[in-house]
Amino acid sequence: MKTLFKSVGFVARYDKKKALQLTESLAEHLMTKGLEVYAEETLAGKTKIRLETVPLERMHTDFLITIGGDGTILRTCITIPKPEPPILAINMGVRGFLTEVDPEQAVKAVDEILKGEFSLEKCMKLAVEADGTSFPDALNEVAMLTDEPTRLVYARISKNNKPILKCLADGLMVSTQTGSTGYSLSAGGPVLDPGLDSFVLTPICALSVFKPIVFPANSTLTIEAMRPKRILVLIDGKYKKVIDSRDPTLTVRRSKYETSFIRIKENFYHRLKTRLLFKGIG
Amino acid sequence: MKTLFKSVGFVARYDKKKALQLTESLAEHLMTKGLEVYAEETLAGKTKIRLETVPLERMHTDFLITIGGDGTILRTCITIPKPEPPILAINMGVRGFLTEVDPEQAVKAVDEILKGEFSLEKCMKLAVEADGTSFPDALNEVAMLTDEPTRLVYARISKNNKPILKCLADGLMVSTQTGSTGYSLSAGGPVLDPGLDSFVLTPICALSVFKPIVFPANSTLTIEAMRPKRILVLIDGKYKKVIDSRDPTLTVRRSKYETSFIRIKENFYHRLKTRLLFKGIG
Amino acid sequence: MKTLFKSVGFVARYDKKKALQLTESLAEHLMTKGLEVYAEETLAGKTKIRLETVPLERMHTDFLITIGGDGTILRTCITIPKPEPPILAINMGVRGFLTEVDPEQAVKAVDEILKGEFSLEKCMKLAVEADGTSFPDALNEVAMLTDEPTRLVYARISKNNKPILKCLADGLMVSTQTGSTGYSLSAGGPVLDPGLDSFVLTPICALSVFKPIVFPANSTLTIEAMRPKRILVLIDGKYKKVIDSRDPTLTVRRSKYETSFIRIKENFYHRLKTRLLFKGIG
């Protein structure tokens, strides 16, 4: 049998014993099937079986298996080489909205995947720039915050280089469809259907009256901090960098890269219903 | 000089003296310029000058002038023959988010328009169907409510014929980009950029946890009332009809018709800032 | 043994077979214990055992048992003679936030109550007046709406006869602490701790920027509809009346009457957590 995938990389929460055990058993299973198996460097010496480890930023495999929650996925997508291989996300975390299978179904899922029985959910990412500073693409969102919790951001927002609005808030974020069920939702943003080519600008605790605004994905959004001059940029809640300039300005647009999730059966609205307390009554 | 428009129709608030006066002076001005001038039937006998009146549903003119607020525009768009002629909206109402010019600039605006100095803002409308019942297209939104204020709607929502979620609420609405700054905003919905091909499903006082969801404009959304069996459908806050069936079901999709507004200078975000208290501070 | 309660009245959902069955078994159980048992008139002929029925408005018993959801409780509290006897609320409805016991625990609960093993949760009610029109006290909330779903209410609000704010909205409600977890919560209001002497004014889909405001329970709140002149007053989602006057004005203050719930073990925050999806994660 010819398989689609010849190599696989593992990224797992090394602070969870069960995640390590699942890594071991899945790795052995996939070796038996003839795949080359690699593990993220941080797993070195943590597993009972010997696994070849590589740093995440140099992991070039046909697909990836993440064992953890959304945090593990986000961390992976920020670091792996582009374009990204497809990801099978196994849920072993507090928050598993993006994940696909529970640990008990992992072996079965892997077997189906090797037989080609899966679909790919392609997720738009955001390319983020600031004057002289480059950032990793965001799968969920990019947030502009102050470096000081005691201060507010006063920002001017432009769409395709035309100023549209100003906002005074704890911060501002631009979120993808994928991210619309994460931080943006907590801050009061809408859910974006995965099929909608768009991103949403969501204020965080706005002092001025300012509602979330949904833009077409081909827009270029610019957020210029008029105050303060030192701001914090946070990508997917995982990567952060302080910008300190005369006019700290973020430019956000659709990235040319995507993240691909391997999906077997569940779909977006099923996950929304069952994992986000988005429930009807009766 | 060759003008683009040879005939014009007036729709005005006949309960406002100033609206009638402006109708008179603009109508005379346009007659002088050689245009055929018509007025909505309800204005018959209300103006000092004699105007030829026709019912709104048979008004076939090259463009329309509405003198009133958003309510006047919405009422006009529901009734006029399709496809709709462009609308110049003069603001003489409580709420004038959709309007373009103030009464003082009306003559100047009309002159510019006759010279072709304007742009057209095309606004998507929603086609709404229910079993055996047809509705006018919605420019702002279509809402499903109960006929009884004491009851809640328990509805099943489907996207492209696949059930996605259930909701228990005072009501549910589907709003266009244009409508996203109206009733939907009051109910907690996001603002949709006019360039985004989309509509938003916004619950009204949801009892279950249910957030606004933004869909691609090419989706077909179905809202099936599981309880009660008698529901009220409300289009643009102007047209209402009670459906009383075993399974009252609304189907909402993009209409093939649009509404076109004549715009001279202001744009969407300018209106958002100045008319919706969407202001930064300082 | 001397029991506290010598007579009991039953109010039950007569459209639910299980509610009728539980009424029968509990009634027999209580007759055996020597209590006088009455049932609401609507149950006449619906139960297999013969029960003496009286209209709700003339039911003078030492305590009441409601079998249904919050709707059954609210309907009961609106109608029974004042001051109200304590209520044991058995949950057999869609929404049972106010209820105390599940059907399975009903017999046990009743036995404990007869032994005096319970506490009383006293709930403030709102006295509602309009010019020449009197309303039943509200346990949850009183809402001012338009009689027409197509219209908005434009209201002037006064506190202790001093005008404080104006509001343009679908409607306005004043909610008690008890009601703060009901309709008011759906409309965006806060939760009021049961120990806080207060009520909250919550707008329904406000067009103007208007946030919920919490007032001391000894305030008198006046809501004057400036537009339209015909408004609908809705008490606890059960009682409604149209007021049609020059200046329809609602006056809301703390009632001298209370509703008392018999509580055995659960408390407010337990109910909030388990019945309102008010859950932490992990």
Place this chain on the structure above:
Amino acid sequence: MKTLFKSVGFVARYDKKKALQLTESLAEHLMTKGLEVYAEETLAGKTKIRLETVPLERMHTDFLITIGGDGTILRTCITIPKPEPPILAINMGVRGFLTEVDPEQAVKAVDEILKGEFSLEKCMKLAVEADGTSFPDALNEVAMLTDEPTRLVYARISKNNKPILKCLADGLMVSTQTGSTGYSLSAGGPVLDPGLDSFVLTPICALSVFKPIVFPANSTLTIEAMRPKRILVLIDGKYKKVIDSRDPTLTVRRSKYETSFIRIKENFYHRLKTRLLFKGIG
């Protein structure tokens, strides 16, 4: 004439020329009237006239004049010796919700105050404790945040030592009536009428479903951070301290001290309407 106040202290924004000029002219005016005048230490050498300066923490005067915005007031109330003297707040800042008079009316206001023509608005403050750490009282709010913007707080909340709810959020704040129109409002909290003895617990971007809850002012609220172990406590957006312990726990209750504002004519709802964009339409 006998005056109520014999000494006055000035606190002003030393980064604003106009604030310094107003300090000078008011100080001279009050010296002429025979009052002892002091200025906050940071103003030393900044004014053209010689003013006796003292550190804010040792300023014992009969009343205080602040010249700035809400930030200046909050900074003052955190630092001055307790009990606090009354404050006349002159508005010269971005956000002046708490302030009383504009610069142009300052001299007139001062003259009226010396004649006793004013009322005092007494504002409750919050006493905040953590294991071994003491904090200044909060006039607006105390917030518990993570020290790391990438992390969430997972907290257990108790009322009078009884656990009531858990919450997963960016942070949590407890806000006074005064603070209810500030940060808490931005985070989605209700407005608390100044006459209501209460405070409100408002989550900041809650991941779990968690609504603001209003408690009686005599409650003791405990917020225990279960994750992370290092949290940031922020008082009135001005004072911050990191707590790093096994179970970082905040205890919040009503303080025995109050802040008193000198009010001449405006009242709470007038300020709400005119300064918070809390406007009706039409």
